[in-house]
Amino acid sequence: xxxxxxxxxxxxxxxGQPASISCRSSQSLVHSDGNTYxxxxxxxxxxxxxxxxxxxxxxDSGVPDRFSGSGSGTDFTLKIxxxxxxxxxxxxxxxxxxxxxTFGQGTRLEIK
Amino acid sequence: xxxxxESGGGLVxxxxxxxxxxxxxxxxxxxxxxxxxxxxxxxxxEWVGNIxxxxxxxxxxxxxxxxxxxxxxxxxxxxxxQMNSLRVEDTAVYYCARGGTYYIVFWGQGAxxxxxx
Numbered sequence: 001x002x003x004x005x006x007x008x009x010x011x012x013x014x015x016g017q018p019a020s021i022s023c024r025s026s027q028s029l030v031h032s033d034g035n036t037y038x039x040x041x042x043x044x045x046x047x048x049x050x051x052x053x054x055x056x057x058x059x060d061s062g063v064p065d066r067f068s069g070s071g072s073g074t075d076f077t078l079k080i081x082x083x084x085x086x087x088x089x090x091x092x093x094x095x096x097x098x099x100x101x102t103f104g105q106g107t108r109l110e111i112k
Numbered sequence: 113x114x115x116x117x118e119s120g121g122g123l124v125x126x127x128x129x130x131x132x133x134x135x136x137x138x139x140x141x142x143x144x145x146x147x148x149x150x151x152x153x154x155x156x157x158e159w160v161g162n163i164x165x166x167x168x169x170x171x172x173x174x175x176x177x178x179x180x181x182x183x184x185x186x187x188x189x190x191x192x193x194q195m196n197s198l199r200v201e202d203t204a205v206y207y208c209a210r211g212g213t214y215y216i217v218f219w220g221q222g223a224x225x226x227x228x229x
């Protein structure tokens with residue numbers, strides 16, 4: 001299985017400051033169809049997961065534009081330009097290129 | 113409004129069976145791949161399996177293959193997860209999700225399954 005490694009695992013951030021989460025895969029996530037199926041998921045405390053970003057850099061419906069995704073191959077990044085209180089939670093990267101889909105360990109974002 | 117509502121969770125003993133259901137609304141269920149993803153208490157996310165729009169293809173992760181069966185009834189807009197020979201390590205919140213391998217579009221609220229003697 002493809003191993004997804006996130007860093008940091010804990011991310012204390014001051015309100016209004018930027019935040020960045022890294023995700024690395026053990027294999028290239030470029031699919032034979034040319035797409036890269038790397039997604040980002042947010043899970044707020046006590047809630048079910050919510051999709052944020054799909055195919056590296058596309059924001060899901062209703063996701064604020066302060067969230068952005070980038071990367072290629074095996075290295076990917078989720079950035080939040082200015083952290084707000086509602087961003088507290090755990091962020092997961094997920095690859096859907098190779099079976100089975102796998103998730104990173106999660107990065108817990110908290111307000112400093 | 114898209115909704116996925118799981119039901120059927122509960123406490124069972126090791127070796128027993130349980131069937132989860134997921135009622136879908138707000139989108140064309142028969143046109144969507146559907147998946148099950150689980151999350152052990154305090155842990156990360158783990159894919160369980162998924163099923164094609166018409167039910168003709170089903171895929172499972174190794175840890176549940178042969179024990180779990182995913183099915184769907186497009187006439188009832190419902191997804192199911194039959195879990196047999198349950199183990200302690202199957203204890204988790206099970207999420208019904210709209211979408212397939214490539215990405216999940218929407219997640220349900222989850223159903224807790226506890227396997228304990």
